[in-house]
Amino acid sequence: MASKMRKKFIGIASLAVFIVLLIVLGVVNIVTTLDEYAEIDGILDFIDDNNGIMPDYGDKVSKYKKMDIFLTEESRFENRYFTIFMDDNQNVTECYMENIAAISEEDAAELADAVYRIADISHKIGPRKVYGTISRKQMKYSYKVCQRDDGSFIIFLDTTQRIRTLHGILIFSLYIGLVSMMLFLLILIALSSRVIKPMIESHEKQKEFITNAGHELKTPISIISANTEVIEMTSGKNEWTESTMNQVKRLSGLINDLITLARMEEASDIVLENVEYSKEAAEVADSFESIVKSDGKTLDKKIEEGINVKAEKRSLHTLVNILVDNAVKYCDDEGYVSVSLTKKGKQSILQVANSYRDGANVDCNRFFDRFYREDESHNSDKKGYGIGLSMAKGIVDAFGGKISVSYNDGIIMFTVNIPTS
Secondary structure, eight states: OHHHHHHHHHHHHHHHHHHHHHHHHHHHHHHHHHHHHHHHHHHHHHHHHTTTSOOOSSHHHHTOGGGTTTOOTTHHHHSOEEEEEEOTTOOEEEEEOTTOOSSOHHHHHHHHHHHHHHIIIIISSOSSSEEEEEEETTEEEEEEEEEETTEEEEEEEEOHHHHHHHHHHHHHHHHHHHHHHHHHHHHHHHHHHHHHHHHHHHHHHHHHHHHHHHHHHHHHHHHHHHHHHHHHHHHOOOHHHHHHHHHHHHHHHHHHHHHHHHHHTOGGGOOOEEEEHHHHHHHHHHHTHHHHHHTTOEEEEEEOTTOEEEEOHHHHHHHHHHHHHHHHHHOOTTOEEEEEEEEETTEEEEEEEEEOGGGGGSOGGGTTSTTOOSSTTOOOSSSSOOHHHHHHHHHHHHTTOEEEEEEETTEEEEEEEEEBO
């Protein structure tokens, strides 16, 4: 139990930290990337507003409010760009190359032609204010296609270093996230035992109390039972002695169930072996057949033969018995109970269902809670789900399986999945 709780704590805490790191680093990268591309688009817009050529720093530049956070006296020299002017037929008329050295006019013209093809094919809007990025010889150029009265022009801005910087930030973020997760895991593993120690101690004390209290209660219950039997022998049975014996039996069963449930939570106490699941399920279903018929109900059995699972025989028998008993107890008058056991891949599937008209307004998710009952007053002898289903869940967990419940069209169904052997 302690090991499971420790692993669960480490898993949940690690997942929480991973989500936080993913969000923080993701936001940092997204904001940085958007900010960088906003600056690139702003520079392209500024060059566009000046007919394809960035002017010298002066009154016009300093008053350009859209770009005042980007432009300085060195902006003209810091930003490497070139502009290709074209006529209406997309023929190159002029190449402005004064602010670039890594590309020739011929290569620039080829890039312009490639951009026009991209603009026509991808954007479907022709050459008018189209933004994008294109690569050539390991260089990255962001471009803008602009329209003018006598043709058009394309501005190419060298953004190789900017994009490399963005990639570097992304890689650095991944390394930071990975190292942070590893450090957190090491610290969490080292401190997890100390963190969950109070919870483990509380859980162990609770189990110890249940076990000790159960054994202590058996003595007065035995005395009450013996005294009642003596009264019945001397004075004969009556409604009071019969009621007392019924309550003694009920209380004895509850105590035994509590002790069994407390022990069931320690998987180390259960020795798993190869058990013939089909045989156990058939025996339980057969044992309830006479009860079902006497109540005017119908029992439908579909148990596939030859299904074996890794389990503890007595606990497996108890599991099936709890589910079938629950189905018989809460089945509608003149309704039917169904017990099905099949094999699908490496999983055995046990389905126990019964007709239950009143199940539409019942919270199925709470059926496996200890002492949960639909009748909150606990005055009903029949309605409600007590400790039995909680025991069933404990048994299934010990076998490494899963149990679930569903309600549809007046039928309530419990499904148990246990790996086959």
